Every structure is written in C-alpha cells, then in structure tokens.
Amino acid sequence: MRDGADMAVARGVLCVSGAGTEIGKTVTxxxxxxxxxxxGRSVAVLKPAQTGxxxxxxxxxxxxxxxxxxxxSAPGAVTGAELARxxxxxxxxxxxxxxxxPYVSAGDVAEAAGxxxxxxxxxxxxxxxxxxxxxxxxxxxxxxxARLLAAPxxxxxxxxxxxxxxxxxxxxxxxxxxVECAGLVIGSMxxxxxxxxxxxxxxxxxYTGLPLLGAVPEGAGALPPSRFGARAPGWLAxxxxxxxxxxxxx
Numbered sequence: 001m002r003d004g005a006d007m008a009v010a011r012g013v014l015c016v017s018g019a020g021t022e023i024g025k026t027v028t029x030x031x032x033x034x035x036x037x038x039x040g041r042s043v044a045v046l047k048p049a050q051t052g053x054x055x056x057x058x059x060x061x062x063x064x065x066x067x068x069x070x071x072x073s074a075p076g077a078v079t080g081a082e083l084a085r086x087x088x089x090x091x092x093x094x095x096x097x098x099x100x101x102p103y104v105s106a107g108d109v110a111e112a113a114g115x116x117x118x119x120x121x122x123x124x125x126x127x128x129x130x131x132x133x134x135x136x137x138x139x140x141x142x143x144x145x146a147r148l149l150a151a152p153x154x155x156x157x158x159x160x161x162x163x164x165x166x167x168x169x170x171x172x173x174x175x176x177x178x179v180e181c182a183g184l185v186i187g188s189m190x191x192x193x194x195x196x197x198x199x200x201x202x203x204x205x206x207y208t209g210l211p212l213l214g215a216v217p218e219g220a221g222a223l224p225p226s227r228f229g230a231r232a233p234g235w236l237a238x239x240x241x242x243x244x245x246x247x248x249x250x
Contacts, residue, residue, distance in 0.1 A: 013113050013123045013151040014182065017142050019166040021129040024187020025156045026060045027221040028214070029126045030067035032154070033078050034232040035241030037068060041121035044079040048109045048145070049096075049128050049135060052089025059085065060126060067221065067228045079120060083112055093134035103136035106144035113149055125151070131170050143177050152180040154213070154240075156187040157204065161196040164207045171208040183213035183239065190218050201249055212249045213237040 014032070018025040033043045050059040058066075061080035069078030084104045086095035096103050109125065116123045127133065127142035131153070134141060146153050153174060157167045167184060174181045184204055190197055204212050214236035220228065236242025237249065 015125045015146040015153045017127045017131045019157045030064040031232040033068035034229045044116040044120040045124045047082045049092035050085045051095045106140035109145035110148035152182040154182045159197045183211040185214040188218045189215040
C-alpha cells in the first residue's frame, strides 16, 4: 500500500495518529516535517487540541518546531498552529468539558487544515492520543477530520509487546470508516530491542495489511535540532520523504 503516503504528498495533508498515547507521535511528526523541509517544501503542523499544558508553556507544536524547523522566525521554519488548549491531561472532549471551555470539532480541524494547505506544500495534523479519542460532545475524532479532508492517516505504533493488537485495531477502525491509512511508523525503537521488538517490524505489516514506513529510534527527541534534522531521513521510508529502505524495515 505505498500509494497512501504518496497520495498524502500529492494532496498536501497528512494526519498523524497514534495507536495509543506517549508512543512518539510528536517526534515522528517532527521527523516527517524535517524530511519535507530537506526537500525544499513548506510545512505546517496543526494540533487540534493540546491538553495537559498550561497557557504560555511549550506544547507539541513547539516541540515539532524546535526539532524540525527551529524558531518561528527562522528561514524555512515549520509553521505551527493550535486550535485549543485545555489544562487537564485528558482526552480533549473530557478536558474541555471539565474546564468549561469550547470544544473543537472535526469540521474546525478540516477548515483550519484546508487554510494552511492553501499556503503550504505539506500540512501535518497531529491528533491527541489514539485515533478514536473524542474532540467534542458529538463524538467527532481525528478519523472524521481525515475523512472531511480526504487525507490519509499515518499511524504511530509502539515497538514492543501489545503493539500488534493496537495497530490492527486502529487499521480496522480506519477501514471501517473508509479512511485511507498511509502506513505505520514505530515511534520509539529501543537501541537494544528485545524479542518482541525484533519480531514486530516483520509482523506489523502481516497483522495490519499496512506498510511499515519507518522506525524512529528511542531518545530521538533529545537530539539537538541540527542532528535530528540530519538523521531523520534515515528513519523514514521514501514515501515519507526519507532514505530508509522500506523493505529492510519489515
């Protein structure tokens, strides 16, 4: 299924979801952005809802800008946008409801991404946690926003035990909603992988029917931005703008 990522490049919008939370989604988003910048493309990253971060503190968008694009004023920098921020570290719908703040809807996300796509070659829409985490009281999700945008979803997965199930469930949910999946990226591959981490790169495509398009090394987010940008292409397959051999990944 190489076409998914290729079409993401052509359409200019790629949604990035996780098969769970805290699995390297933001660092993976930064790696995709860094590869696009290296190719001379203009990039924007959109975070529909940032949770668990106080006003004025750096969130996921700031981390992508730091790793991939430097400061907002730097030449060739990534453009960052955030639609809402909620103080509690919870799912967006729950966090918004507890704070008494307005929800973000899938339509809001699609509208904002469309506007960014008019002035950027690539827009990366980074979700919150897993695919079906709710944005609002109506139950809209990143999958709904992707469908409105006709954009594929890149799924970031864990490296170890349990990832086959969560990856397969996410792939099944996307297919049930007729949302295209660009493929999978392992968000944090240990430097000394155990048995499960060694087997899963081969098994993930078999379980999901989706290509493995990258493996970001554990600790990549701690690299200085210059080294991160230089190394990112080696973590991702050509479908995502990288240099890694997709066949070798799995």
